[in-house]
Amino acid sequence: MSAVRKPNAAFDGIAKIGACGIFLLQILAAVPRSLRYFRETVRQVWFVGAMSLVIIMISGLFVGMVLGLQLYDVLSRFGATAASGTVVAFALYRELGPVVTALLFAGRAGTSMTAEIGLMRATDQIDAMEMMAVDPLAYVVAPRFLAGILAMPLLACLFNALAIMGAHGVCVTWLGMDNGTFWSNMTSSIDVWKDVMNGVWKSVAFGAVVTLIATFQGYTTAPTSEGVAYATTRTVVFSSIVVLALDFVMTAFLM
Amino acid sequence: MSANPTRTPNASRKDGALIEIRGLRTVLGGKVIFDGVDLDIARGGITAVMGPSGTGKTTLMRHITGQLAPDAGSILIEGRDVTRIGREELYVLREKIGYLFQNSALLTDYSVFENVAFPLRQHLRLPEELVRNIVLTKLQAVGLRGAAELMPAELSGGMVRRVALARAIVRDPMMIIYDEPFVGLDPIALNQILKLIRTLNETLGITSILVAHELAAVRRVADQIYLLAAGKIAAHGGPEELARGDTPWTRQFFSGEADGPVPFHYPAPDYAGQLGLGAAGHDGPTVTPAPPSRVPPSVAPVDETGAARRPEPRP
Numbered sequence A: 001m002s003a004v005r006k007p008n009a010a011f012d013g014i015a016k017i018g019a020c021g022i023f024l025l026q027i028l029a030a031v032p033r034s035l036r037y038f039r040e041t042v043r044q045v046w047f048v049g050a051m052s053l054v055i056i057m058i059s060g061l062f063v064g065m066v067l068g069l070q071l072y073d074v075l076s077r078f079g080a081t082a083a084s085g086t087v088v089a090f091a092l093y094r095e096l097g098p099v100v101t102a103l104l105f106a107g108r109a110g111t112s113m114t115a116e117i118g119l120m121r122a123t124d125q126i127d128a129m130e131m132m133a134v135d136p137l138a139y140v141v142a143p144r145f146l147a148g149i150l151a152m153p154l155l156a157c158l159f160n161a162l163a164i165m166g167a168h169g170v171c172v173t174w175l176g177m178d179n180g181t182f183w184s185n186m187t188s189s190i191d192v193w194k195d196v197m198n199g200v201w202k203s204v205a206f207g208a209v210v211t212l213i214a215t216f217q218g219y220t221t222a223p224t225s226e227g228v229a230y231a232t233t234r235t236v237v238f239s240s241i242v243v244l245a246l247d248f249v250m251t252a253f254l255m
Numbered sequence B: 001m002s003a004n005p006t007r008t009p010n011a012s013r014k015d016g017a018l019i020e021i022r023g024l025r026t027v028l029g030g031k032v033i034f035d036g037v038d039l040d041i042a043r044g045g046i047t048a049v050m051g052p053s054g055t056g057k058t059t060l061m062r063h064i065t066g067q068l069a070p071d072a073g074s075i076l077i078e079g080r081d082v083t084r085i086g087r088e089e090l091y092v093l094r095e096k097i098g099y100l101f102q103n104s105a106l107l108t109d110y111s112v113f114e115n116v117a118f119p120l121r122q123h124l125r126l127p128e129e130l131v132r133n134i135v136l137t138k139l140q141a142v143g144l145r146g147a148a149e150l151m152p153a154e155l156s157g158g159m160v161r162r163v164a165l166a167r168a169i170v171r172d173p174m175m176i177i178y179d180e181p182f183v184g185l186d187p188i189a190l191n192q193i194l195k196l197i198r199t200l201n202e203t204l205g206i207t208s209i210l211v212a213h214e215l216a217a218v219r220r221v222a223d224q225i226y227l228l229a230a231g232k233i234a235a236h237g238g239p240e241e242l243a244r245g246d247t248p249w250t251r252q253f254f255s256g257e258a259d260g261p262v263p264f265h266y267p268a269p270d271y272a273g274q275l276g277l278g279a280a281g282h283d284g285p286t287v288t289p290a291p292p293s294r295v296p297p298s299v300a301p302v303d304e305t306g307a308a309r310r311p312e313p314r315p
Helices: A009-048 A050-076 A081-122 A126-130 A136-174 A179-187 A192-219 A225-254 B057-064 B085-092 B112-123 B126-141 B157-169 B187-204 B215-221 B238-242 B248-255
Strands: B017-030 B033-040 B046-051 B072-077 B097-100 B175-178 B206-213 B224-229 B233-237
Touching: A009 A050, A009 A081, A009 A136, A009 B215, A050 A081, A050 A136, A050 B112, A081 A179, A081 A225, A126 A136, A126 B046, A126 B097, A136 A192, A136 B157, A192 A225, B017 B057, B033 B057, B033 B072, B033 B206, B033 B224, B033 B233, B046 B187, B046 B215, B057 B072, B057 B175, B085 B215, B097 B126, B097 B157, B112 B126, B112 B157, B126 B157, B126 B175, B157 B175, B157 B187, B187 B206, B187 B215, B206 B233, B215 B238, B224 B248, B233 B238, B233 B248, B238 B248
Parallel strands: B046 B206, B046 B224, B097 B175, B175 B206
Antiparallel strands: B017 B033, B017 B072, B224 B233
């Protein structure tokens, strides 16, 4: 019997998780060196943040409108439509805002990061930087990682704001709920530190996780067009799963 | 006197080897790429590394630049063993090396000017006017000063290669590695690149390593040639000496023959069997399957499925 164990999917998966952990440590070590590329970090914040605004804002508006409509309908059966704004805000600040923003962020910014870094790998641009004595982790990866962590909470806040406006539009403007009741119930029930900040911490963590997965997939992609395509797909799939799993863990700890 | 005007004796050449490789052994994916390679790169000279595809020429360059660690052996550059130095020291060494990649590896988001300026901006704090002058000087040398504001996607393959060359020489390195520099160049650009390689070598004393297949072009500039085959140095000497083809390796490689120590055919199973002719009792010659081999195709012995013994298909 051979002493060498043939690799299988389980071992391969564990090895990949380990490699991703090492990659995270390498990024963190490269962050101080990346501070000299401050303009690159700003450019990435603009790219992953500002360029994602449209999809985040439109999605937030419609998610809020749907939430407002559904909750108003359900709560009206119990004569509790006055709580519509409060429940919408709870759902958004604690869960939907960070989670849906992270999923959209993975689809919009994560995929572009993976594709860009993957193509840089496939066309030897990463190796060229190495040969020019420029650390690609500090110049390419760390700025994107920082940009993701900075942009995600801001995008989640905007998502929440637009969603609240959407819910307000449906509940108050369309269905005739009292404007004062909508806002006063919401503001009196929501705790900034417990509810809003919970969502902020979550979005920071989701931003780090999504950008870590996106940059790892791009950096380690097979240098072929097929490899880049698979890596981009894996970014969306893995990011979605990890965001939802991490959301459960964080919710359990933050409640 | 050399018959070729481009290749002239380098009077300024210093003595000694800039790079000394000893006992290099590399196994990649179960294939033996190098098996005890010893090689010296002369300081201030132009050394060409040639060999059939897949013999590890680019891998050798990756070893020299510390991008890939060998399984055994030493690579001394100016007395420092690249296989043993740390990352910081490696980066200091790489700042003195220009590398022209096979596919040029230009940064696609940056203009031609910014690509050439990239190494300067990353490592030196120079006034913008000086950066501009240096970059334009290098672009002028490769004939692309007028293309400074274009993006890489707007350039032809030959122009991309010349921009990459300008970037490789922008910091006046002590050594330049040209990995397949002649691919995709038209005759005019090829001639200019050859002259530029020789000029850089003679005027600045830059050590050059040239990985190429084009013997005609290599003969015009190289001082010495190493022919890699079967994981070893198959031949070594001056261009004229090797071009005479005194060994089976040089004879086959430089005359481009299919038959010789380097098999043209990748190891394959029985040809007739694959065509569905072998088992049907056809009366063509019997072809035995090639034995399974862990040796790379360029290293493996000629198998019996070669063209000379290919059975004729039945009408």
